[in-house]
Amino acid sequence: MPIELKGSCHCGAVRFSLQSSTPVPFALCLCSICRKVGGAGGSINLGGHFKTLKVEQGKEHISVSKAVMNRDTPEEHIAVSERSFCSQCATMLWVYDKTWPELVHPFAAAIDSPLQIPEKMVCLMADSKPDYVRLPEGPKDVFAKYPNGPLRAGTKPNGPLTGETLPVQQIG
Secondary structure, three states: OOEEEEEEOOOOOOEEEEEEOEOOOOEEEOOHHHHHHHOOOOEEEOEEEHHHOEEEEOHHHEEEEOOEEOOOOOOOEEOOOEEEEEOOOOOEEEEEOOOOOOEEEEEHHHEOOOOOOOOOEEEEOHHHOOOOOOOOOOOEEEOOOOOOOOEEOOOHHHOOOOOOEEOOOOOO
């Protein structure tokens, strides 16, 4: 059963809500995009239902960026996914990829609702992690890239079974 999550940016210009069947922040992405745009060792995204995303305040302050993939290689291209952020304070709000039009991935850092502590973390893109970034303490599965197949929301890594399957995707 989905729950409502409420979120905002740091300066308060943008406020939003959405329904999520996967409100447990269990997956940490360590890719260079998540590290560079988030200003930290990585980012934790939640799963949400795109059709329920409501911008309650500050739609005019939301900007979108698209990452450059495979920079400085012959395969360089602009990502399909869009990262929405506040144009006033640069808080990353959510990622949307039209490949999975029913999903939206809010950044856990932008969520104001209380979030459950995951029993186990999944760390993705560990091959991209610089030496100074430490993996979280406690039980975890670490993947060099993205694992093959879907992450199952609500299975052992993150609490009660929801029955929803989230595609493992390279957001970008």
